[in-house]
Amino acid sequence: MEDNLFKIEWTELSKRDYDNLDGSEKIFVNKGLKKIQAFGMQAGTELHGDLASCRKLKNRKLGLRIIFRESANAIEVIQIVAIGKREAEGRS
DSSP: OGGGOOEEEEOHHHHHHHHTOOHHHHHHHHHHHHHHHHHGGGSSEEOOGGGTTOEEEEETTTTEEEEEEEOTTSTTEEEEEEEEEOOSSSOO
C-alpha cells in the first residue's frame, strides 16, 4: 500500500496551525494525516459554501478540524488548508 499513498502538502497557514498544537491535538492530527494519505479525498466529509472544494476530518471532543483539498499542482497530492477550531459563526 506504500506506493498508493497520497503526498501531503502544507500551506504556510496550516503548517503554522500544526506547529501551535499541543500534544493531544497533534496525536489527533497525525492520525488524521495518515487517513488522508491512505484515502485522499475519500477521507472525511464534504464541506459547503466557500470551502466546497474541501473536505474535513473533525474531532468534536477537541473541537478541531483538518481542512484539506486536492492540490492543483499535482495528481495525488492532498493540501492541508487549515487546522484548528471553527470560528463561532453559523453551524458546525
